[in-house]
Amino acid sequence: MFKRILVEDWASVLQIGSFLILFTVFLVSAVRAIRLRPEERKRLAALPLDPSEPDR
């Protein structure tokens, strides 16, 4: 499985492979973030500001 890693042209395909992986992760997380329901998004963003904890 790893034999291509040991050959010289590995470095030349690496850029494409790594970019593809990153782009997939980025795309999936972006889609998930965009599709988050607005009311849920607002509720989550306000969690640290929960009024049950009084500020001084």
Added chain:
Amino acid sequence: MTSTRITYDDKTVRLFLIASLGWGIVGMVVGLLCAAQLSWWQMNGKFLETISFGLFQGDGLAYLTFGRLRPLHTNAVIFAFVGNMMFAGIYYSTQRLCKARTASDLLSKIHFWGWQSIILAAAITLPAGLTRGKEYAELIWPINVAVAAIWIVFAVNFFLTLARRNEPSLYVALWFYIATILTVAMLYVVNHLSLPTSLTHSYPVFGGLQDALVQWWYGHNAVAFFLTTPILGIMYYFLPKAAGRPVYSYRLSIIHFWSLVFIYIWAGPHHLLHTSLPRWLQMLGMLFSLMLWAPSWGGMLNGLLTLRGAWDKLRTDPVIKFFAAGVTFYGMATFEGPLLSIRAVNQLSHYTDWTIGHVHLGALGWNGFMAAGMFYWLAPRLWRTKLWSANLANMHFWIGLVGILLYVGAMWTAGILQGLMLGETNPDGTTLKYEFVETLKSIQPEYIFRSIGGGMFLLGFLLCGINLWMTARQGTAHDETVEVAVAASAHDEMPVKAALLGRPVVLLLLGLAFIVLWLLLPPHSDKAALFLAFLLVVTAVRAFRREGRQWNDWHERLLHNYLPFTALVAVAAVIGGAVQIIPSLIVNREKNVEGRLQELYTPLELAGRDLYVSEGCYNCHSQMIRTLRPDVMRYGRAGHADDFSHLGESLYDHPFQWGSKRTGPDLAREGGPLAAGSTLVRSGKRDNKWHWFHFRNPRWANADSNMPAYPWLFEEKTDFKSLPNKIAVQRRLGVPYPAMSADEIRQNAIEQGQAIAATLFQGEAPVSYEPMGDATPEQLTAAFAERKVIALTAYMQKLGAYREIPVTTPPKPVPLDPDSYRRRPPAAVTQEGSPVTTTTTTQR
């Protein structure tokens, strides 16, 4: 809706806060001493003569040398200062975000006191010279075991708190904490795998290239997952609290988290650019480092934009000041990091103070200022009072800010200047223009500015300590009690299996797997893999159109289920590690040594190597001639083409000693061949007498040297008793030592010691040793044969010794050539198809 009354455990938070501040000041004081040592060699112990009014006499004190104190500084700042600060922030925010008290007070106590005991043990063992010899992983194996145990206690306490939470949703700060706990555990365990030789000493299971790769996979991600992700979690919690408004974009925080966690783990190899690390790994490290620009800046912008509408508070609120500057420094440091990972830039910056400037931009600016902001926000709440003096906090801010800028500016200037000088040649281009020590001398003014900057930063934290102390005194320790709603909606009902085997995950992982197979498989099978990847994409699109709503629900359910979420984070972290580590296990085999195979150390040389590690010589000296012309010109041997460090030259080094900073010159070719007519004494770049005088007083060799003197090496005996066990462990690690009895090992060491000592005390122009002024040359030879200076000299004279391995028959596919642009030596090219034969010749 039912509600319940909760009293948070704020005592643990207070303890961690105080510990962070206290240890932080200790770590900074040690750092300041280290900085001064680089300007004035007397700070390695000789200054004690003055302050003790002559009670202490000597050119140096072992416990105070730079090589031993620098690891204490880095460990104290990372694990004691930032570690305790991180725990304070996590314990405080996790309880509030979960609306639940920490699961177990007992575990919290064990965590706190266990962690402080570990720090105390480190503060004792590191100056004593007990070290594993790997940066930020120096602590000896019993302490490593304790760290792992305490980390598990922390993790259990944290996850139990998540399990008992009254808030169904997991806020993004908790995601970062989860990633921290999981990934640090994985990195720490793998990089600390060792075989003990005694209670205080061990050898890492990895050697040479493998050890280098594992070390920097760990070292880089210690920055990522110990100094960055937990502080980002703290930023996402405390910044909105301080600004009084929600995070700018929760969507952006989701993208920030997943991109950062996934990419960071891949970037470690950028610490090894231009070394004998295979080129594809170097490229991998560089590319993923460049990709880090996006999520890092996404996070920084999210933090700064959270302050929108609250910028007026910058004028009055020191907390906002510290947070705004801290996040800005995060942006600067994460811009500079990828920049330094570009091979062309790294060529100049690596091994210089530019890297030190970069690290401190993050440590002082990001970690230090975020810590200060959090402390000033927490203290009035933990002691139920107002901050004692906002003016003093403001003064801390300005003194610290100027200190950081002075420090970082000085290090940038020093690094770039020295890097340029080291690479500059005379007009004919055949010789280098500057001696190493000339470049060191030229950056001395910057070193002094660095000490001033660091001193100012320390002064700021002393003011912080006074301010918090007075705040605590005027208030009373207070554990907050609140009424919280008990979670009404369902959470934590999703099985881990359902999350990991959910259709989105399975399709994504399979798709990625087939794309990787397309890259790796031979012709035709790769096309099949590509076709299958295409089919999976089509399947995914059709499934999404059919069940898109369920996929959406799956993700939202994930945010309410901590165990499946944790499992997915683990998958993301493990993939990046496995891709780098597994191939390196294949690479580091003897057939892939680039034609050079390291010669084994004799018992005495091995003892000398352990002394080299113990004294922390790797903190200033590298053993890696990079594949760069200036490096080869400066450190390579005349008449040897392409005399950079080859992969096989450090194959048996447990631990590797390639180094990361050159305060002194590279030592990869310091040694040499056996002297004519001798089987025990080597003739390196410099003779044994040179090393004798140099270890006693480096200024004898060069007046501008800032290296410490090592008088104790002349007085203390080498530990020969432990050698049989050490060699037995080396054999178990795969170092091909022949079978030797304990007596043979000891005899061999003494004979070589005597032979080297004889070259010093007998023959022409013998050296003298004042404390034994009446001794005959024979007595001196017998006495010094077992002393540390001789063992260390033996090691120095062995550095760079290797045997040439003409590898024949490049098979198909062509076996590893770690850097494809390197020229293969003519001897290595032979007829294709002939059997692989390995012949050994003595090179040196």
